[in-house]
Amino acid sequence: MMQESGTETKSNGSAIQNGSGGSNHLLECGGLREGRSNGETPAVDIGAADLAHAQQQQQQALQVARQLLLQQQQQQQVSGLKSPKRNDKQPALQVPVSVAMMTPQVITPQQMQQILQQQVLSPQQLQVLLQQQQALMLQQVIVLPPPPACLPQNPGQQQVATQQLAFQQQLLQMQQLQQQHLLSLQRQGLLTIQPGQPALPLQPLAQGMIPTELQQLWKEVTSAHTAEETTGNNHSSLDLTTTCVSSSAPSKTSLIMNPHASTNGQLSVHTPKRESLSHEEHPHSHPLYGHGVCKWPGCEAVCEDFQSFLKHLNSEHALDDRSTAQCRVQMQVVQQLELQLAKDKERLQAMMTHLHVKSTEPKAAPQPLNLVSSVTLSKSASEASPQSLPHTPTTPTAPLTPVTQGPSVITTTSMHTVGPIRRRYSDKYNVPISSADIAQNQEFYKNAEVRPPFTYASLIRQAILESPEKQLTLNEIYNWFTRMFAYFRRNAATWKGAIRTNLSLHKCFIRVEDEFGSFWTVDDEEFKRGRHIQRGRPRKYCPDENFDELVAHNPSLIKNMQSSHAYCTPLNAALQASMAENSIPLYTTASMGNPTLGNLASAIREELNGAMEHTNSNESDSSPGRSPMQAVHPVHVKEEPLDPEEAEGPLSLVTTANHSPDFDHDRDYEDEPVNEDME
């Protein structure tokens, strides 16, 4: 970690503030630069002794390189072995000699690349050499006075700035080459990254990655290698971090918590390579790119595709003072967030400790879960306290309900405490979770791989209700789960199956079909009742002739009408009129009573018949067997289970259309004994 220079230029306004945090690599780096620039005679800071020292270091670096090369040559002569890459037409000495004969200066990236390609140096030797080179270049960077960001520069200053930039880029290139070489060595089995190799900058990267990621990285490296050679300096401004870190602490790699990349609880190493890796894996997912817009702070430039975005990124957000300043701002933001997170973590820990102390339930006394430190809490917790978590895959771990709490009433804070396992937010009484319930813990669940203490049904309902149209396709429900909960970014097969099962099993979820596909809506009242579709009851479509009876017997079955169809408008109007006639509130999430279902059914059928007449001319394929709803609506229908005695008679029908009346309310006093609870 580089020492804070302590002096910050004020030329950049708010963008340049006091970098108090020790983790602010970029700030420190820039601070160093600008700290130097703050002086009237920046170069004076580096005295003759410093220059001599720098020169001495250069000499030492070259000396190291020469020694390494000599060792390599001697080994080759002794062993007679030749690297497969070193063929006969390119003598092994060619490049090393050229390197060795260089004048005392920093090895250029091209030369370094040649060294790397020739593989004349071991990784450890390379490491030494590169560190020396980086130290040398850092010295030169320090010596060169950087221009204040927003002050007019004279040509001399610009030249100096250009030189400085070039040095930084050189440094970066060398780093990249080094990493690539190390990776290729690893790929060829020539290098084994071991945990106890702190000298290798790549080591944290390799440690933080699983083998599959490394494999992917190999692919990326092999493809990106040539690209980087041709493009030369194509690193994005994201490289700033690495550049500065490398400059300040060559042996350290910038470790930055990336919540999006650390769902498995591991730190992600923020390096240019890692960055590009994620781009390879997800060609259109870039932290700075989304929805066709550049997400660089304050940019929002529209980029049609990812390629154009990359061009834009390299052209508009290259390494310059503006980007540096913007990065500083962003780091300030991150710093503030980290501070806030630290405070919240502390608070959470205190809460959990407090509640754990008060808990006297022997059965529900798992160790206080350290939500802070265990991002992979789900797994670790289940391992730590198997007794309390027998149902490991499905058991909520971190946000647990205290055992002493009343049913289904879970405060936001209590969700993070300990307690029984299966007690979930909406257990038994199906108290709907509110958006605030999730929202207040949204960030937590988004980042921590903790199973939310809500049932699938509750979450599905929430997902649907959060959507603008109050309807979602299955895939959108999936996406909501993965978007809102880090927990559901894993074991997709399991929870997706659970979602499908819940959608099918719960009465409250209504499938709607239209010409665009199918989507799901939720009947909130039915949800609160929490009833399931009975097992073993075949779901049958409603025959046309039974529609009246059906509605009469199961007024709750008419839930939604597909409003997207033209004929739904009059239908809805009729329904609403009928409901208004009977003082039935319109469908929102409220329940409603319906004392005159017969009238309503008549109104519906009349509307449907009208629609039939209207649409029959166009819909010649309407099968006679289909119900009016089906015939008229290409729409949906989710059948409900029937009692055996009902199988021949009125069949349950769940029709849907958005924002249409819900006749379900009367069930509470009317249809419960009739046929509602046959389950």
Place this chain on the structure above:
DNA sequence: GACAGTCTAAACAGAG
């Protein structure tokens, strides 16, 4: 212990 609710897993079918 019975029961209800929840969840997972599996099998199956239909559609694209």
Place this chain on the structure above:
DNA sequence: TCTCTGTTTAGACTGT
């Protein structure tokens, strides 16, 4: 054929 979607069933687990 494969994948996705939807349905159904069985069994395990937990709380009441």
